[in-house]
Amino acid sequence: MTASPRSGGERPTPTILGVGAAVPSQLITNADLVARLDTSDEWIVRRTGIRERRHLRETETLAEIAAAACTDAIIDAGCSAAGVDHLIVATITPDRLTPGLAPAVAARIGAPSAGVLDINAACCGFLYGLDQAAALIESGRARSVLVCGAEALSRITDHEDRATAVLFGDGAGAVLVGPGARGRGIGSFVFGYDDTLADTLYAEREGPRLRMAGQQVYRHAVHRMTEAAQEVLAANGVSAEEVDYFVAHQANARIVSAVADALGVPHEKVSFNVEWTANTSAASIPLALAAAQREGHLQPGSLVAMVAFGAGFVWAAGLAAWKDNMTETTRSS
Ligand SMILES: CC(C)(COP(=O)(O)OP(=O)(O)OC[C@H]1O[C@@H](n2cnc3c(N)ncnc32)[C@H](O)[C@@H]1OP(=O)(O)O)[C@@H](O)C(=O)NCCC(=O)NCCS
Numbered sequence: 001m002t003a004s005p006r007s008g009g010e011r012p013t014p015t016i017l018g019v020g021a022a023v024p025s026q027l028i029t030n031a032d033l034v035a036r037l038d039t040s041d042e043w044i045v046r047r048t049g050i051r052e053r054r055h056l057r058e059t060e061t062l063a064e065i066a067a068a069a070c071t072d073a074i075i076d077a078g079c080s081a082a083g084v085d086h087l088i089v090a091t092i093t094p095d096r097l098t099p100g101l102a103p104a105v106a107a108r109i110g111a112p113s114a115g116v117l118d119i120n121a122a123c124c125g126f127l128y129g130l131d132q133a134a135a136l137i138e139s140g141r142a143r144s145v146l147v148c149g150a151e152a153l154s155r156i157t158d159h160e161d162r163a164t165a166v167l168f169g170d171g172a173g174a175v176l177v178g179p180g181a182r183g184r185g186i187g188s189f190v191f192g193y194d195d196t197l198a199d200t201l202y203a204e205r206e207g208p209r210l211r212m213a214g215q216q217v218y219r220h221a222v223h224r225m226t227e228a229a230q231e232v233l234a235a236n237g238v239s240a241e242e243v244d245y246f247v248a249h250q251a252n253a254r255i256v257s258a259v260a261d262a263l264g265v266p267h268e269k270v271s272f273n274v275e276w277t278a279n280t281s282a283a284s285i286p287l288a289l290a291a292a293q294r295e296g297h298l299q300p301g302s303l304v305a306m307v308a309f310g311a312g313f314v315w316a317a318g319l320a321a322w323k324d325n326m327t328e329t330t331r332s333s
Pocket of ligand 1: 038039040043044047048123162163164166212213214215216217218221251252255279309310311
């Protein structure tokens with residue numbers, strides 16, 4: 001059962017306790033696309049930075065992949081699935097129109113008393129989920145919240161359209177959020193939207209296929225993510241130099257690079273995970289966080305800035321001290 005609101009005393013500091021990732025087994029390389037589309041590995045790498053992506057097989061479900069990512073995050077946190085109070089799944093491609101993914105994922109991981117909720121904020125969904133999780137922990141209404149970004153964009157990709165077919169992939173990433181022992185934890189977020197540009201990037205309900213005015217999306221993505229990142233740093237009283245690692249929505253390496261350059265963040269502190277995943281919408285940031293931890297870019301206390309942009313248009317940015325539940329003793333040992 002979910003904890004009741006705290007009546008007083010010090011508010012818990014919400015903290016990312018663990019991270020996990022999972023991708024489908026079917027690997028689609030640029031060479032696979034070149035074999036059936038009028039494109040080239042050189043064009044795809046130069047314009048997008050993407051080398052490969054994963055696609056769900058007909059027999060696979062997104063719930064399975066999302067559950068694997070969630071289990072991975074719980075193990076990384078050293079916690080138990082049974083203690084999860086809420087599971088928030090950000091996705092635009094659930095296995096069915098309804099029910100959402102969250103109940104199937106919660107059942108698979110063994111979280112029988114979790115509140116289960118899907119949210120759709122396109123490529124910003126994970127950051128919205130993380131903000132909600134932080135609020136639940138901070139208020140004392142929950143002590144353990146899983147946030148999962150999961151997508152099967154291959155299901156809504158026009159595989160005959162070379163301009164978009166090369167861009168998208170499938171996968172899932174998750175973080176477990178709980179109260180931290182000390183430190184900064186998950187800071188404040190900023191959000192924004194511009195509905196006048198909704199027709200620039202969308203998929204219709206019937207026979208859904210992603211349609212996109214690539215160059216317009218590109219320009220707005222760079223502008224909005226740069227602005228949102230600057231706003232969130234200012235809101236948290238942090239300078240760009242103090243950021244240890246920077247994860248922008250993994251849509252295109254050129255976009256990520258342009259945003260990092262505008263912020264003055266050196267590329268060695270920046271995730272370019274898009275190379276291996278392509279654009280996985282709501283899954284892109286948690287997949288990049290998991291890769292960053294695996295590759296040693298994130299240590300307990302590392303300050304990580306996250307920013308996303310997607311269909312809507314919507315944009316979001318947040319700041320978190322990585323696994324800030326560690327004590328000074330744990331950290332220095
Ligand atoms: C999609 C994107 C990579 C295209 O790159 P671009 O430099 O803008 O390319 P353009 O769309 O202007 O197309 C340039 C040429 O390449 C061609 N082209 C498009 N896709 C191609 C492909 N896969 N292979 C080879 N040529 C391709 C176009 O047909 C065009 O040819 P033309 O000049 O003969 O008309 C780029 O616009 C982009 O990344 N946009 C943002 C996408 C995104 O991140 N969306 C999700 C945000 S959440």
